[in-house]
Amino acid sequence: xxxxxxxxxxxxxxxxxxxxxxxxxxxxxxxxxxxxxxxxxxxxxxxxxxxxxxxxxxxxxxxxxxxxxxxxxxxxxxxxxxxxxxxxxxxxxxxxxxxxxxxxxxxxxxxxxxxxxxxxxxxxxxxxxxxxxxxxxxxxxxxxxxxxxxxxxxxxxxxxxxxxxxxxxxxxxxxxxxxxxxxxxxxxxxxxxxxxxxxxxxxxxxxxxxxxxxxxxxxxxxxxxxxxxxxxxxxxxxxxxxxxxxxxxxxxxxxxxxxxxxxxxxxxxxxxxxxxxxxxxxxxxxxxxxxxxxxxxxxxxxxxxxxxxxxxxxxxxxxxxxxxxxxxxxxxxxxxxxxxxxxxxxxxxxxxxxxxxxxxxxxxxxxxxxxxxxxxxxxxx
Amino acid sequence: xxxxxxxxxxxxxxxxxxxxxxxxxxxxxxxxxxxxxxxxxxxxxxxxxxxxxxxxxxxxxxxxxxxxxxxxxxxxxxxxxxxxxxxxxxxxxxxxxxxxxxxxxxxxxxxxxxxxxxxxxxxxxxxxxxxxxxxxxxxxxxxxxxxxxxxxxxxxxxxxxxxxx
Numbered sequence: 212x213x214x215x216x217x218x219x220x221x222x223x224x225x226x227x228x229x230x231x232x233x234x235x236x237x238x239x240x241x242x243x244x245x246x247x248x249x250x251x252x253x254x255x256x257x258x259x260x261x262x263x264x265x266x267x268x269x270x271x272x273x274x275x276x277x278x279x280x281x282x283x284x285x286x287x288x289x290x291x292x293x294x295x296x297x298x299x300x301x302x303x304x305x306x307x308x309x310x311x312x313x314x315x316x317x318x319x320x321x322x323x324x325x326x327x328x329x330x331x332x333x334x335x336x337x338x339x340x341x342x343x344x345x346x347x348x349x350x351x352x353x354x355x356x357x358x359x360x361x362x363x364x365x366x367x368x369x370x371x372x373x374x375x376x377x378x379x380x381x382x383x384x385x386x387x388x389x390x391x392x393x394x395x396x397x398x399x400x401x402x403x404x405x406x407x408x409x410x411x412x413x414x415x416x417x418x419x420x421x422x423x424x425x426x427x428x429x430x431x432x433x434x435x436x437x438x439x440x441x442x443x444x445x446x447x448x449x450x451x452x453x454x455x456x457x458x459x460x461x462x463x464x465x466x467x468x469x470x471x472x473x474x475x476x477x478x479x480x481x482x483x484x485x486x487x488x489x490x491x492x493x494x495x496x497x498x499x500x501x502x503x504x505x506x507x508x509x510x511x512x513x514x515x516x517x518x519x520x521x522x523x524x525x526x527x528x529x530x531x532x533x534x535x536x537x538x539x540x541x542x543x544x545x546x547x548x549x550x551x552x553x554x555x556x557x558x559x560x561x562x563x564x565x566x567x568x569x570x571x572x573x574x575x576x577x578x579x580x581x582x583x584x585x586x587x588x589x590x591x592x
Numbered sequence: 593x594x595x596x597x598x599x600x601x602x603x604x605x606x607x608x609x610x611x612x613x614x615x616x617x618x619x620x621x622x623x624x625x626x627x628x629x630x631x632x633x634x635x636x637x638x639x640x641x642x643x644x645x646x647x648x649x650x651x652x653x654x655x656x657x658x659x660x661x662x663x664x665x666x667x668x669x670x671x672x673x674x675x676x677x678x679x680x681x682x683x684x685x686x687x688x689x690x691x692x693x694x695x696x697x698x699x700x701x702x703x704x705x706x707x708x709x710x711x712x713x714x715x716x717x718x719x720x721x722x723x724x725x726x727x728x729x730x731x732x733x734x735x736x737x738x739x740x741x742x743x744x745x746x747x748x749x750x751x752x753x754x755x756x757x
Binding site: 221235243273307323446447522523 | 595596597598599600601602603604605606607608609610612615623624625636637638639668669670672673674677678680681682698701702705706707708709712715719722723726732733734735738739740741742743744746747748749
């Protein structure tokens with residue numbers, strides 16, 4: 212017996228040539244939840260969005276109407292490499308992700324149409340594609356020239372602000388230098404961490420390894436414990452890694468990362484393992500503690516991040532219950548992407564931590580205790 | 593003067609739950625240049641992709657590899673935040689499979705929206721009650737704050753709610 216559909220979405224995009232220089236794209240998105248339409252005019256010469264008109268037929272919240280005005284930010288965008296990211300950063304966040312989805316569809320359709328027109332209207336479209344191709348190549352060149360990172364030494368010159376009485380470290384921090392998604396200047400971040408009373412921070416930029424010389428320079432200049440780490444994206448989600456010198460680019464299989472970490476004696480922590488999962492009711496998903504604990508991910512990591520400021524309290528609590536169920540150590544880290552977020556959560560170590568080697572050892576023996584360091588202590592701290 | 597279209601595209605994504613343990617999501621594409629389908633099977637409760645297949649039945653320039661063998665690299669990935677980056681990393685960004693990767697994402701969004709549908713059905717009919725209900729939801733899931741225009745400052749839903757720190 213065939214089961215009934217639980218959801219359906221239909222999208223229709225059609226492109227017509229308004230005049231010699233302009234494409235008119237009409238798009239409709241209609242699913243079980245939303246009904247929306249969009250009329251996008253695109254200049255053929257440079258594949259640039261000239262105008263956007265849009266409207267709702269059906270919506271979910273009484274305030275969805277507010278999404279119409281910000282759609283004007285799409286005007287002027289060019290249909291070229293990087294458009295998707297641009298649309299996600301503006302239209303999806305400021306307007307609505309369903310309008311963003313439809314806008315991208317309209318743009319893709321316009322691009323396909325323009326390619327088709329090329330064969331009939333060589334002169335006009337050749338100029339547009341040349342401009343677009345130049346942009347793509349410039350982006351690719353920039354990628355090729357990205358910083359190449361060599362072998363990394365461990366921190367041998369210890370700096371610890373805590374002679375005794377433990378060490379409080381924010382184990383999960385992103386800087387604008389290493390993570391494109393972060394706005395936090397590394398110097399400002401360190402000064403803020405010092406100001407609020409942390410003993411150290413770990414720079415865990417996305418798939419970015421800090422050079423040991425750069426870490427050492429930061430430690431000496433600020434007189435503060437700065438540890439190198441990495442947040443690696445795997446097929447099973449994000450993993451915080453400490454003690455791995457290798458610069459890992461792109462997506463890696465979790466098993467492969469474990470192999471690399473094992474050879475280097477590094478430690479792996481499952482970062483925000485339930486991020487986004489509990490927006491739905493756990494009952495809706497049938498997500499029980501037992502089923503969550505059986506997740507493959509947890510077989511490969513050494514610890515679980517149970518305090519992270521980018522997830523909900525419920526998601527943190529659930530991660531903590533899973534860690535407890537599995538008898539695994541839990542850690543805390545702010546996941547700061549902005550200076551004011553550093554130290555929201557941290558990990559407290561009863562002993563002194565002077566370098567990455569000691570951090571790895573402490574984590575391996577489950578000595579860290581996750582702490583809501585700044586979370587509940589008011590905006591000034 | 594009649595304006596005949598120079599390009600048309602239809603894309604349909606449908607989701608069904610064949611049993612208590614799994615969800616199937618299918619994305620079908622038909623446009624002036626191409627016809628393709630991508631199907632995934634997702635295991636509950638982790639929303640882990642356990643099965644995947646793709647087929648291109650019409651395309652001006654046929655792809656170099658067989659679609660399913662490329663798409664299968666996404667098996668084991670869990671549907672959720674960050675999946676787009678993971679798919680791009682695992683499947684690559686070869687031109688001939690860009691469309692299939694997008695369709696794979698559409699399948700995944702369909703799965704998420706099938707759950708959202710259940711949540712939306714709980715919204716109260718009365719507008720004020722609905723705003724109160726949604727405001728409570730934002731307080732509970734603060735990540736929703738500023739996620740879109742309806743949850744951004746200026747919206748009645750987030751009135752009086754402190755932005756996330």
